Amino acid sequence: QVQLVESGGGLVQTGGSLRLSCAASKFTLDYYAIGWFRQAPGKEREGVSCISSSDGSTAYQDSAKGRFTISRDTAKNTVDLQMNSLKPEDTAVYYCATLSGPCRGRTWMAHYWGQGTQVTVSS
Helix, strand or coil, X not given: CCEEEEXXXXXXXXXXXXXXXXXXXXXXXXXXXEEEEEECCCCCCEEEXXXXXXXXXXXXXXXXXXXXXXXXXXXXXXXXXXXXXXXXXXXXXXXXEEECCCCCCCCCCEEEECCCEEEEEEC
8 A cells, every 4th residue: 555654844934944755665656756735724735846757857836946846865765845945835734645647737636645744934
């Protein structure tokens, strides 16, 4: 069974950085397109970034461009999200998910979800 576990969330001040990690057990993440999503209180879940399985291409929502970087660590079997210049509006629960469709455009179809990790950015 696919299991994803997110880690790296926490409390950080505006302008700070966090690195989230999505780890998998019992399967290899390299074979899957992986997306990072987030859900703020009272808002719908939204995609943040994704990385393809075939050529490593990436996609970002406008809110994440220039500040967030998604990458794979094949040795650790993780997909990481480096988040810099964090803003209070980045506060949310962040989820990773395998994608059932391609990592392309701005809308991505998630399949299996992790349990999420809380990111709180204080002003």
